[in-house]
Amino acid sequence: MDKEIMVSWIEEGMIHVPNLLMNNYRQIGLDEKELVVLLHIFSFSEKGNKFPTPEEISERMTITSSECASILRKLMQLGMIKIEEGCSEEEIRFERYSLTPLWIRLAEEMIREKKQSNLEKVLTEEQDLFSIFEQEFGRPLTPIECESLGMWMDQDGQDPVMIKAALRESVMSGKLNFRYIDRILLEWKKNGVNTVEQARVQGLKFRQKSKQTNPPVQNSNSVPFFNWLEQ
Structure with missing residues (x-):
């Protein structure tokens, strides 16, 4: 998601700010006192x-006005707040x-967390993928086969x-090899x-075409086709 869009959502009140701050203040480098001061500024x-x-802020807290002023200076140094000048209609x-x-x-932190979550998901999927291939082949994959898997995903x-x-x-076609998988x-x-x-639709079309070209031989011991895509 675009950072500018997230910032505009926050400023327009579409995201609940107190919850957002409470959930992320440690990740962006704030302590509890700094968090409460920011919440009061927002309030x-x-x-x-x-x-x-x-x-005014310290009256709502258990700190002195001097300590509050120190926290405000630190928040400006950390780049969490800034003072702007304006001019009224008068x-x-x-x-x-x-x-x-x-x-x-906060928007940058949320984007970072999402990217980290996506990365962890991809790594888990890739690890599961290698395990599934080794289970189907009944042996560890060779370095060349591992490279092929990586190329399919990365390149x-x-x-x-x-x-x-x-x-x-x-597997269902009885052609368990990397060349055939690559062709698919x-x-x-x-x-x-x-x-x-x-893929299910494509497979059905292919099988229907194959049946028309090569009519199946009747066999009382034939096994019904297992359509894994419907599982």
Whole structure:
């Protein structure tokens, strides 16, 4: 998600700020006193007081106005808040606290957490993928086979879900080898197949075409076809 969009959502009140701060203040380098001071600045701002004094903030807390002033200076040094100058319609100059730097830090943290979560998901999927291949082949993969798996994901941009689907297709076709799996993936990519459902449809079309070309031999001991895509 775009950082600027997230910041605008926060400023427009679409994201609950107190919860957001409570959940992320440690990750962005704040302690509890700094958190509470920021929450009070936000609260004063919501009520129309854009530039509360250290005395006004400390009256709501268990710290002195001097300690509050020190915390405010540190928050500005950390780049969490800044003081802006403005001018009213009556041309009266005024100062106010801007929390936009804080919103930017929070947005960056949320994006970082999402990327980390996605990375962990990808690593888990890749690890599971290698395990599934070794289970199907009944042996450890060779270095060349591991390299092929990595190339499918890194260079070709193949989704692990689709690689797993191609593996199962090769198993059901009785052609368990990397060359055949590679052909399946290339064919799917060529035809714009990028979901398991699309792969199922593609497989059905292929099997129907194969049946028309090569009518099946009747055999009382034949085993019904197992369609893994419907599992």
